[in-house]
Structure formats: structure tokens, C-alpha cells
Amino acid sequence: MIANFPYVTAILLMIFGLYAALFRRNLVKIAIGITLMESGVNLFLVSLGYRRGGIAPIYTLAPEAGERMVLPTPQALTLTSIVIGLATTAVLLALIVVIYRHYGTLDADKINKLRG
Amino acid sequence: MDAVVQVVLLVVILAAGFLAIRFKDLLSSVVALAAVSLALSLEFYVLQAPDVAIAEAGIGAGLTTAVFVLTLRKTRRKEEER
């Protein structure tokens, strides 16, 4: 039961983020929603690698007999995805600042010069 | 003990995430987002991922928040009323 809690949290975080990106009309809120989704996926990845009673996968802490490590690969994946997440968030926010200078608003409904 | 810490952290994550999309004041939203990241990094530590925890604390709670705050300074702080 308790082992499934991180997964439930991850899925809920993703749903929160998707909700914000779908229904909030403020551009910064959309960026916040995407960041929340990223956090959800990261939590999902780390929970995948967790093994009950495992220890952190560090070379100098090589386990003795009977002990085991948690999986290192998902952690490496999560690190990469955190980096990528920061890069995309920074790009999004920089674009928001430029858009605000051009349009004078952050309302997604009014930022539709390109349509049709 | 571990389980209790985990449940508390996960509830904090969910509550802060919920608040982050509920607040009309964008600065409060960003602070809630930082709280999500901080709790998430502790959760990573509990899940035996110290590497990821350091990165999430530095990036998620530190730099992402700074970038968001700078953006809000350049634009506006409140979400438009609809």
C-alpha cells in the first residue's frame, strides 16, 4: 500500500500540471503547470528505481552481502530530465517576457495574432 | 518511521502543487512551486537518490524559482481576473 504512494502522487501531480496548462489562460500559469508535470514525471522515474530496503547507489558504499542497492539508471535519467526541464522552463519564461513586451498582456486569449 | 515521513512529504507535495495552480497571485504560486520542489527533493532523499536530491534542491527550489521571480518582475504579478 505505502509503496504505491509515490506513484499516486506522481500521477496526481501530472494531472494537476496538465489541468493548469489546459484551463489556465495566464502564460506564467501554463509554465507553472508544465513545471509541475515535469516534477511528476521525475518522481515517477525515481520511484521506479526504488527497492525496499535498498541503499543509495554510490560506488564507495558497495553493499555487503544481504544488502542491495536501488537502481541507478532511473536516477541518471531523472538528473538528465531535471536539466532539460530547467532549460525548457528558462526558454518558456524568456519567451513570456518578450511576448509581454510586444502584447502588453499575459492573457492567452489575447495572444492570438496568428490564427486561421 | 520512514513511511510516516514519506506520507507527510507526499501530502505536502500534493497540497503545495494544488495551491500552485489555485493561487491568483502568481508570486504565491511560484513560492508554492518552490515548496513542491523542496519537498520533492526531500522525498528523493528518502527514496535513496541523494544525487537527484541535490540537483532538485539546487535547480527546482533555487534556480527555477529565481527565474520565475525575475520573469514576474519583468511582467506582472497578478493573474488577470476573468
Add this chain to the structure above:
Amino acid sequence: MSKLVRTIGWLLYAPILIFGFYVIMHGHLTPGGGFQGGAVVASGFALLIVAYGAKGAGLKERLLSAVESGGALIFVGLAFLGLGATFFYNFLAAGGGVVFNELVPSGPNPGDLNTAGTLPLMNWAVGLKVLSGLGSIVLLLALFPGEEE
């Protein structure tokens, strides 16, 4: 920002930088590495920029960009140097080179930095790249003309 924030930022700046460089340096032995350490250093820069403003922080965009390119070039260059065998091959490890050629010892150790082949070098390259890259992201956003409240 208020005097309180400025003073605390000034006090915290050096310890944050030292911690960041420590994390980079010990990347191959303990949790952390180039990326995490670089991020910590960059958050020190962010603290300075938020407290003193983009102009007052004394960071130069040109210098940061040069360091970023340099770090990335060292990283990819080290990967290319492994081409004797394959890309990213650890050509220094275990007797292949003069420095860093020892295996990482198992168990707690006081800091055997002279180990793990190209990994410490790559950690430094990534660390430089990340601290300057993230630093310049924050700096550019702060320098961007916009509505200051």
C-alpha cells in the same frame, strides 16, 4: 533589496561557492558531480543578482559565454580523445595515463581524488559549463528590458 538581504547574501555567497566547487570536485567519489555543483554555484550567482541587481553583481555576460563554450568544448574534446577505442572511452583510467589513473577504492575514504580517469576532468568541464550557462540565463533575464516594479 533591503540591507538585510544584501548582507546575508554577501555572507552566504562564499560558502555557497565553496560548497558548489566541493561538489564538483568530489563528483566521482560522493553524491553530486559537475552538474549538481555547477547548479549550486549558479544559485549563488542568482542570489547575488537578486540581492544586488544585475549591474551590481559584477558578472560579465561575455566572460560567462566564453567559459560556457570552453567547458562544453573540453567535455566534447575529452569524449573525442577517447576515439582511439570508442567515443567517450575512459582512456586515462587504470594505467592508461599519468594522472587520475587509479581505480576508485571501495569503502569510505578521505578523498582519493587522483582516481577514475577522465571522470573528474569531465566533471570540471560540465561544472564550468553549467555554472556559466545557468548563471548567464539568470543574468540575461535580469538584464532584459521590461517593467520593473
Add this chain to the structure above:
Amino acid sequence: MDILAHVPILVVGIPLLGAFATPLIGRAGARARNWFAIFILLLTTALAIALAVSVYQSGPRVYVLGGQSFGFTLPSGYFFPIRIILEVDGMSAFFALIIAVTTLLGAIYSTAFIAGHSGLEKYYALLLLLAAGMFGMVVTGDAFNFFVFLEITSIAATGLVAFRTGRAESSEAAFKMMVLYNIGGLFVLLAVAILYGQYGALNFAYLARLIEYSLLDVIALALFVLALALKAGAVPMHMWVPDAYPAAPAPITMVMVANTQIGLYGLYRICFTLYGLKLTPALVGWIVIILGLASIFIGVSMAVIQRDLKRLIAYSGIAQIGYMLLGVGVGLAVLGTPALNSYGLMAMKGGIFHIINHAFYEGLLFLAAGAISYRTGTRNLDELGGLAHNMRWTAIFFIIGGAAIAGLPPFNGFASKLIIYESVFKFNPILAVIALLASILTLAIYTRAFQSAFVGPQLPAYKDVREAPASMMFPMGVLAILTVLFGLFPDLVVKYLVTPAAQALVNQAQYIEAILGAGLGVK
């Protein structure tokens, strides 16, 4: 050191090195920076051609990063790939050629088109980074690296689309595109995580052997199909395409065409190689066919009413993406049945042939539109007119591109569309009829575009307009020659380029064998 042995990684590594070095080289002057970027891409093109030749001659190439052997053999004889593995088969090499040609010509065209803009060293760095990301996506044999390179292309493409920050529409289009790319990338990451959680591996070949098509695999497949169709710009996730293409500088638009086609590559790689016969081919095939049909239909309908020249080309490009989805979708729908050999493979060849043709004629059209806006300052078809008097060569290139996209003989679009019509007709006549009608509408669209931009008396406003500079004419000329040559000798192209790519998709066992070898990795 044997260079040829390392070609699979060099096509990724050299543009990456170039991207990081460009800001430093840029301090030596604009000319040095331009020549450096062109030199790097020329080198990459040579490597991509070498890679394609070696793959077409001797089958899939496998390359391991950071070690001598693929992976790890357990004492029980169970083989397990652990390292980052690149795998290049016919399909990858085919796409590598497209990427090499478009990025190289884009860099040459940029030297004049975007000269005088500030921050150009960032522009060339992003262009090289985009090239590295696209090459990475096609050569990687690993699901997670696929995601990483996908995100690299997203970030680089967004930076390039938003490059002209002075224009409101660039930042708006880039923001919309980034939001969609971001969500798509997260879906891919989630799908990769689901697959890793079940099978504990990331390697495509290893996963393909283990995959069981359980409910979780179905979720992963749905996420993959959605995210990659979004990147490819299939209707109804196409709406960012007509926003982003016109907002980008013209050479970038050409590279973006290749970038969207990488979405198709990913879609085909996932469907054919990763899932193969395990998925229900008829159902997934029909989903792809319906996405393609909707793209054809909506794409041409919306193109009829456009007034912005580049927006018009973008919408008709969406329709052409539909043809590629249609052709390969038919092949997927009959995968594993005898019909595959009678017409399914032919339909796939048509769809794949159309990809390379599309990259060339669509690129040519965008470059011609870029030449028009470079000289006249507008892309509005209502304001343009009579340009054939002043820009004779651009007019000729536009005719070649328009005839090719409409599928007129003897240009390359005709050859691939003919294959698609014939083979799809055997699968389902109605689909072929709709595709044919859409092709006629495309001809009507381009007649209108050509008429309003080039034909008619010389307008006083454009009396002093001159032909575009040589560095912009050269890429257009190359693309026009390729368009005509591929139309005149389609048999050679199909035999030497397209058939190996189609065979590589169908032959899942070969892809797996290349890494896992005979009998290894079996429980």
C-alpha cells in the same frame, strides 16, 4: 585511427563540437563564423554520405559509446545491453541524408538572408545544435537518448524560430510551439519510464524482444504515437506548424521541415521496430491512416484561403505529411499478412520516397518565399504581384517546387504520389480517390499563389526589386536540380535509397539481431 569505424557518432559529435566552438570563433569576425559553420556542416554531410554508403552496402551498423563491447553477459549466458548504443539501419541513414542536405543548404542560405542581425553566433550555434539533435535522434538505438535528442531539437528549434525577437509573431509562435513540444517530450519521457519500469531496459532492440503488449505497453504506445504525431504536425495537432513556419527565418523553415519529418521517423521506428507484430497492426495502421487522411484534407482546405505565402506553403506541407502517414500507414495495417508483399511494401516505399521529395521541394518553396520577402519585405499575396519581371530565377524555382508538390510529371512529387495512389487503391479505393482529389486542389492552390505573386504587370512598388544574391540562389538551384533529377530517375532513387529504408522498417528481426546476435538475450 579508422575514421569510418566511428562515423555513427561523428555525425552527432562534430556538429556538437561546432555548436560549442561557434561563439568563440564568432569573436574572430562574421566571415570566419559563417565559413566555420558551413565547413562543419560540409564535413557532416560527407560523413553522412559515407555512413549511408556503408549501411546500404553491409547492413545495420552498431556503435558503442565508452566501451569496447555492447554490454554484459551474466554467468548464465544471459546477454544484457547496458551501454549507450547507436544503431544505424537503412531508415536512419536515409534520414541522415535528408538532415545533412537541408542543414548545409540552410547554413549557406543564411549567410546572406540573416546577415546584419545581432547575435548571429548564437544563431549558427543553435543551427549546429539542431543538426546534432536531429542526427542523434536518427542514429540512436536507445529510448532514453531518443528523448534527450528530441528535447535538444525542441530547444534549438524554438530558439531559432524566436530568433527575430523584434517581431511579435516570432515569440508568439515559438511559445506555442515550445508548450506543445514540451508536453510531447514529457509524454515520450513517461512512455520511456513505463517501458523501463516493466522491462528494466532502454535499448530498442532489447525492448523489442521482450515487449508483451500488456496494458501498460498500450499506454506507452498511445503516448508515443501522440507525441510523435504532434512533432510531425499531423492534424489535429498541426496548429503550431502554420504559426511557426512563417515566423522562422526562411532557411530555418527549411530545416524545420526536416525536423518535423524526424517525428515521422520516430513514429515509424516505434511502431515497426519497437512494437512490430506485437501491436495489432490493422488497428494502429488505421489510426495512422486516419491521421494522415485528416492531414491531407484539412491541410489543403486551409491552404486555399491563406493570404500569407509562407503560411500557405506550411498548410499544403501538412497535407503532404498526410501522404507520408497514409503510405506507411497502409504498410503498417497489412504488416504480417500476405498483402504486405503484394502492395503493402510498395505503399511504404511510396510514403518513404515522398519524405525525401518533400524535404527538397518544400524546402525549395520556402527558400523562394524567403527570397521574395527578402527583396520586397512582404509575404502578403494581396500586395505582391508581377515579380517574374524582376526575379526570373526565383519564379522558375517556384514553378518547379509548386509543380512537384502538386504531383505534376516529370517532377519528383509525381513519382512518389503515383506509387502511393496505386498501392493505396489496392488497399482501399476511397483513400486513393481522396488523396488524388487533394492533389488536384494542391495544384489549384499553387496556381493561385504563383499567379498572385509572379504573374501580371510590373507593380510600381517593386520596380527596383532585384534577383536575390548568389548565396541564396545557390541552395535554391541545388534543391531544384535535385527535385528534377529525382523526378527523372525515380527508379534509381527507389532502388538504392528507398527500398533499403522500407526493408529496414519491415525487417524487425534484423534490427534485433544486430545487437543481440543469434540466440543471445533469450531467457
Add this chain to the structure above:
Amino acid sequence: MEVLRTGSGFWSALVWAATALGSFLIIWLFSRAFESGYKKGTDQTDPFLSGNPPAPGQRVTASHIYWGFVEALKGYYQPLVRAHSGIVNDYLAWAVLVGAIIFALLGGLMR
């Protein structure tokens, strides 16, 4: 030179060129037999805009071409253009909708 076989047909530029040349020859031969009723320098060469003489500077632009086509299909085009609203949330909503449909098809029909 080999020809491209496409299943039931084939495509060869040479055959196409020969056919095109032959057709043009036949058409040209026929057209020689016709009387030319087109006189240069008369009203016949003026543009015809619904019988009215064109105003100075007036010309046929892109918006005029296919006006009738779009007008006749108004019921089809209006909702289509409205769907392309240019709002980023709508773009996302379409993507999520398609994802839901794909998943429903794959997950629902498989079992």
C-alpha cells in the same frame, strides 16, 4: 534505362516525354486547321471584370481568386477557421483529445 515499377503501372521520364511530345504535335496539327478569331489591339485583350472597366490600380489579387469556391463552402470553412483560434490552450486541448481517443481505441478494442 530502367523504369520505376509501381505495382500495376510504371513511370519513365522518357516515355512521358515522348507521349507529351506526340500529344503536342497532334494538338498543334489540329490547331493549324482552326481559324484564329483573336485580334490583337482590340477590346478582346482587355481584362474582363464583370463587364466593368477596371479602375486605375485595380487588379486581381489573391483574395479574389477562388472567392466563389470559399463562398459556396462557407458552412465548411467557418467552423474550420474558428477551430484555428490561435490560443495555446486550444492547441493543447486538441492534442489531449486525440491522445484520449487513441488510447480508447488501443486499450478498449484490444480486450
